[in-house]
Every structure is written in C-alpha cells, then in structure tokens.
Amino acid sequence: MATIELAGKQFDVDEDGFIQDATDWDEAVAAAIAPTEGVDSMTEEHWVVVNFIRDYYKEFGVAPMIRKLCKSTKMDLKKIYELFPSGPAKGACKIAGLPKPTGCV
Amino acid sequence: MIPLLDQDAILRAKANTKKPETMEEQGLRVRYHVENPLKGGRAQRFLEAFAAILKHSSYGLILEQYVRTSLKCARCAVSCMLYEATGDPKDVPCYRSAFLIETYRRHFTLAGSLKAKLFGDPGLTDETIEEMADSFYNCTACRKCVLECPAGIDHGLLTHLGRYILSEIGITPRALVVSVREQVQGKTRNTSAIPIPAMIDSCEFLEEEIEEAKGAKVKFPIDQEGAEHLFFAPVSDYMMEADTLCGIAAVLHQIGASWTIGTKNFDGINYGLFYSDIIMDRVLNEIPKEVKRLKTKKVLIGECGHASRTAKVFLKTFCEEGESPPVVSIIELTHAALKAGKLKLDPNVVTDRVVYHDPCNMARKGWIIDQPREILRAFCKDYVEMTPNGRENYCCGGGGGTVSIDELRPYRTSIAGKKKAEQLQETGAKLVVAPCANCKKQLREVVDDNGLDCEIVGLHDLIFRAIILQENDSPEKTPESTIPNE
Numbered sequence: 001m002a003t004i005e006l007a008g009k010q011f012d013v014d015e016d017g018f019i020q021d022a023t024d025w026d027e028a029v030a031a032a033i034a035p036t037e038g039v040d041s042m043t044e045e046h047w048v049v050v051n052f053i054r055d056y057y058k059e060f061g062v063a064p065m066i067r068k069l070c071k072s073t074k075m076d077l078k079k080i081y082e083l084f085p086s087g088p089a090k091g092a093c094k095i096a097g098l099p100k101p102t103g104c105v
Numbered sequence: 106m107i108p109l110l111d112q113d114a115i116l117r118a119k120a121n122t123k124k125p126e127t128m129e130e131q132g133l134r135v136r137y138h139v140e141n142p143l144k145g146g147r148a149q150r151f152l153e154a155f156a157a158i159l160k161h162s163s164y165g166l167i168l169e170q171y172v173r174t175s176l177k178c179a180r181c182a183v184s185c186m187l188y189e190a191t192g193d194p195k196d197v198p199c200y201r202s203a204f205l206i207e208t209y210r211r212h213f214t215l216a217g218s219l220k221a222k223l224f225g226d227p228g229l230t231d232e233t234i235e236e237m238a239d240s241f242y243n244c245t246a247c248r249k250c251v252l253e254c255p256a257g258i259d260h261g262l263l264t265h266l267g268r269y270i271l272s273e274i275g276i277t278p279r280a281l282v283v284s285v286r287e288q289v290q291g292k293t294r295n296t297s298a299i300p301i302p303a304m305i306d307s308c309e310f311l312e313e314e315i316e317e318a319k320g321a322k323v324k325f326p327i328d329q330e331g332a333e334h335l336f337f338a339p340v341s342d343y344m345m346e347a348d349t350l351c352g353i354a355a356v357l358h359q360i361g362a363s364w365t366i367g368t369k370n371f372d373g374i375n376y377g378l379f380y381s382d383i384i385m386d387r388v389l390n391e392i393p394k395e396v397k398r399l400k401t402k403k404v405l406i407g408e409c410g411h412a413s414r415t416a417k418v419f420l421k422t423f424c425e426e427g428e429s430p431p432v433v434s435i436i437e438l439t440h441a442a443l444k445a446g447k448l449k450l451d452p453n454v455v456t457d458r459v460v461y462h463d464p465c466n467m468a469r470k471g472w473i474i475d476q477p478r479e480i481l482r483a484f485c486k487d488y489v490e491m492t493p494n495g496r497e498n499y500c501c502g503g504g505g506g507t508v509s510i511d512e513l514r515p516y517r518t519s520i521a522g523k524k525k526a527e528q529l530q531e532t533g534a535k536l537v538v539a540p541c542a543n544c545k546k547q548l549r550e551v552v553d554d555n556g557l558d559c560e561i562v563g564l565h566d567l568i569f570r571a572i573i574l575q576e577n578d579s580p581e582k583t584p585e586s587t588i589p590n591e
Contacts, residue, residue: 061300061303062298062344066344068310090511102284103340103374
C-alpha cells in the first residue's frame with residue numbers, strides 16, 4: 001500500500017489514490033486531493049457537494065444515491081460533472097475522503 | 106469496410122498505467138490491478154489448479170471434445186469486435202481459446218504428452234500464464250463468436266474457465282475481488298457496500314420522487330413476508346439508477362404485483378459468472394435462503410444482464426436447498442403486463458429517436474429480445490434498430506466484468522467499444538435503451554470518450570416517463586399476482 005502526504009499528513013492510499021482511513025480527513029486534505037481529480041480550486045459549489053457527500057457518508061456509511069445528491073445540492077448531473085470532471089462517484093467521493101466505490105459503480 | 110484503429114491508438118488504449126515497481130515486485134505485467142498473485146512457479150500451480158477443476162467439474166468432457174474439433178479456422182474472427190478494431194491475430198477468439206485447448210492437449214491427454222516427450226516440448230511456461238492473464242481479460246465473454254464457430258466451440262466458456270483457473274493462482278482483477286469479498290464476507294453483503302439503512306433511505310427518497318413526478322403513492326416494500334416476488338436489483342442501481350428503480354416500482358404498483366426487497370440480500374450481482382464457479386455457487390446460494398426467510402415464491406431480477414442470466418440459467422444447477430425458486434426478469438413481467446392491457450403508457454412523451462441495445466447475457470440465447478422491443482414500440486414515436494441486433498448483437502464493450510475495472514477504461518471505450526460507438530452513431534438515436542447496469546455504465550463511458558450525442562437510459566427509465574399511474578393510496582396487495590404466463 002502506497003503512502004502519500006496531503007496537507008502535511010500521511011495517508012495510506014490505494015492504487016487510484018483513494019485514502020484508506022478517513023479519520024484524519026479535513027478540508028485541507030480535500031483541497032490537496034482536488035487537483036488530482038482535475039479540480040484546480042475548490043469553490044463554494046464544490047464544497048456544497050463534498051460536504052453533502054461527507055455528511056451522508058457519516059450517517060449512512062456509503063455515498064448517497066446520485067439523484068439524491070443532485071436534488072439536495074440543487075445541481076443537475078451536468079453541473080456536477082462540470083465541477084468534478086471525473087464524476088460524482090470517482091472525483092467528488094475521492095475528494096470527500098470516501099473509499100473507492102466498488103461493484104458496477 | 107470500417108477501418109481498423111491505427112497502431113498508435115491501439116498502443117494508447119492498451120497502455121499499462123500501473124506503477125513499474127508494483128509489476129516488478131509482483132512479477133506480473135497485466136494492465137489491471139491484482140492483489141496478491143502467486144509469485145514464481147505459476148505454470149506448475151496453474152496445471153495443478155486445472156487438474157483439480159477437471160476432476161471436480163464437467164469441463165473435462167467439453168475439453169475432450171474441443172481438442173478433437175478445434176480447427177483454428179478463424180471463422181470466428183469476423184464476429185469479434187476486438188479483432189474488427191485491431192486486426193491483431195491475437196484477438197481472434199480461437200487464438201485465445203487455444204491457450205487452454207493446447208494446454209489441455211499437452212498436459213492432460215496421452216497423445217499430447219507422448220508427442221511432447223518425442224519433440225522435447227517443455228510445456229506450459231510462466232510467460233504463457235502472463236499472456237493468458239492479459240488475453241482472458243481483453244475478451245468480454247460476449248459469446249458472439251459462438252454463433253460463428255462451425256465446430257460449436259464456446260469461446261466465452263473457455264474465457265470463463267481460463268479466468269477461473271487463473272483465480273486459483275491469485276490472478277484476478279482487484280476490482281472484482283474487492284466487490285466479491287464485500288458480498289460474501291463483508292458487513293453489507295453486497296458488491297457496492299451499501300448498508301441496509303442507506304438502501305432504505307434511497308427507496309424512501311425514490312417514493313417521494315415518484316409522488317412528485319406522477320402524483321401517486323408508490324411503495325418500495327421492504328421485508329414483506331409472503332410476497333410473491335423477491336426483488337434483486339444490481340445493487341449499484343440504488344446509487345446510480347434512480348429512474349430505473351422508479352420505473353420498476355411504478356410498473357409493479359400499477360399491476361398490483363406483490364413484491365418485496367429483502368434486507369438480508371438485495372444484490373443480484375454475481376461476479377462469479379465472470380471468473381469463478383466457486384464464487385458463483387456461493388453467491389447464488391444466498392438467493393434461496395432469502396426466498397425461504399421471507400417465504401416468497403419467485404425471484405425477480407432487475408435490469409441486469411449477467412444477474413438475470415446467472416439466476417435464470419445457473420440457480421437450478423447450483424441450488425443446494427431443495428428445488429430452486431423460479432426466476433423472472435422484470436422485462437418479462439412488464440411485457441406480460443403490457444400484453445394483458447394493464448399498463449397505460451402515454452405515446453406522446455418520448456418523441457426523440459430511441460434505439461435498443463441488447464445485453465449479451467439476455468439476448469445471445471434468444472431469451473429476452475422481442476419483449477423489450479414490443480414495450481418500446483408501444484409508446485416510443487421514433488423507434489429504430491441498430492444492425493446487427495438481437496442474438497447477433499455486439500457487446501457494449503464492457504462485458505464479462507471488465508466494466509468494473511476502471512484502469513481498463515481506455516481499452517474498453519476505444520478498442521472494445523469501437524463497434525458499439527459506430528453502431529450508435531449510425532442510428533442517429535438520441536436515447537439508447539440498455540436494460541443492464543453493466544451496459545449502462547460502459548455505454549455512458551463510450552459516449553463520453555467518443556464524443557457521441559446520445560443519452561443512455563434503462564428500459565424502465567423510459568417507461569417511467571410515459572406511464573400513467575392511477576392514484577391509489579393503499580394499494581391492495583394480494584398474495585398472488587394476477588399476471589398470466591410471465
């Protein structure tokens with residue numbers, strides 16, 4: 001397992017750069033992951049998406065249904081792809097510190 | 106004649122993006138991530154695993170025939186989308202199948218062993234194992250070539266067997282292994298690691314969505330004992346496919362079907378079909394347990410090709426608990442409801458051009474081909490076909506589990522998905538209907554990476570747009586559905 005430094009902290013990451021244990025995740029870490037997913041700087045809209053995913057994950061242990069993410073953040077899927085070019089499941093979830101989605105996702 | 110991809114494009118599509126250190130350490134140069142492949146002596150262990158599988162299965166009978174009938178005539182080449190894209194002889198299906206057929210001949214037949222001794226053939230090598238590990242995951246096991254082979258060789262089955270033996274020496278893409286591990290021994294028991302409260306939360310959210318869109322209260326029943334149908338979606342639908350699930354719930358509501366989702370097992374996905382009979386057996390046998398717990402009568406599979414085929418074809422063979430429950434695809438059920446005049450679909454909603462993509466696992470043997478087309482023709486104003494279609498369809502390019510392997514995306518959307526991209530473009534359709542979680546993900550990536558202008562949807566996504574629901578606050582749930590002959 002590879003280790004990388006993000007915002008001054010060490011994280012174990014998988015082959016695709018998803019952090020394995022999100023206990024130490026914070027906004028500085030998110031901002032440090034963002035450029036690896038084609039997000040140059042985190043705007044307020046980026047944070048709305050990332051924080052919703054993060055809060056949902058804390059409550060339910062998994063990323064939200066994409067439709068629910070769109071509805072709750074009042075952004076359509078196109079907008080989410082504009083914000084996160086690698087998509088909600090890979091890009092936004094990775095920045096939010098979630099594990100890599102598995103199965104047919 | 107459509108031109109081949111140029112050599113540069115092929116090299117880009119097959120570029121290995123893994124860290125050289127990892128490959129050096131594992132001694133394995135495949136393009137997908139592998140967790141713990143066996144190091145060294147792979148050929149010997151491969152042969153031991155092959156021997157064990159032959160002993161405990163009926164693959165030996167099949168191979169015994171194939172060593173006699175395999176002609177390597179390469180007629181299959183004309184049916185393979187990979188060969189059509191690359192023109193590489195290694196992409197001819199019978200070239201790939203020869204790995205196993207020749208290994209079998211050399212090591213498991215008397216004539217082969219004698220001949221090898223006579224000519225000093227060293228037999229299977231570690232290098233050949235590496236070639237197999239690459240080749241068997243280039244193939245999407247779509248089985249289109251089966252239709253062409255004059256000797257009746259099932260090349261898709263040999264890809265499956267090759268992957269099965271490789272899995273016994275630790276060579277399986279990590280993406281598949283991780284998902285299966287969660288399904289058979291994880292906390293959530295499903296491939297997308299969705300906990301029960303999250304699945305229920307998604308269902309409740311969808312109930313609100315349906316009410317908002319259609320003005321009707323439609324339930325996603327959870328753990329309803331004695332329901333007729335136990336519903337298994339490909340579990341990723343609870344994250345990705347809101348409209349598919351809304352459409353399915355709306356249809357089941359409209360026809361007064363008695364159905365339920367079971368909290369102990371709500372994932373229809375079975376990656377065992379892609380690489381291991383042992384895994385397929387284990388995952389399949391969780392289905393009858395949930396059927397028994399909830400005292401349901403039938404297994405209802407959602408929009409998913411491999412989940413439908415695995416349950417329909419293999420549950421009978423592998424079921425350990427008495428008689429296996431009957432398996433129905435949601436497409437069959439919806440089709441029967443339409444024929445019985447129970448569905449009202451507004452013909453003025455879907456006006457864009459629509460084309461249907463056949464998921465290989467449903468269409469190759471002729472199981473589900475006409476039903477979805479009859480449904481779509483009943484309400485789509487501009488329905489067209491791509492060519493070829495039905496039994497002879499081309500794979501989306503992400504079959505056989507390859508769609509879950511993200512590091513293969515450049516390969517899937519350029520080489521494997523080339524033919525499908527061309528087919529879609531030729532139809533000029535704006536809406537591509539693909540009733541399969543696997544095909545949907547792959548086709549969306551094909552559309553993105555090839556700059557096509559169309560939207561990928563499920564069959565029930567479109568039905569949901571057009572269905573007219575009767576307001577019914579407390580739908581009568583009868584224990585027996587009134588759908589005839591599904």
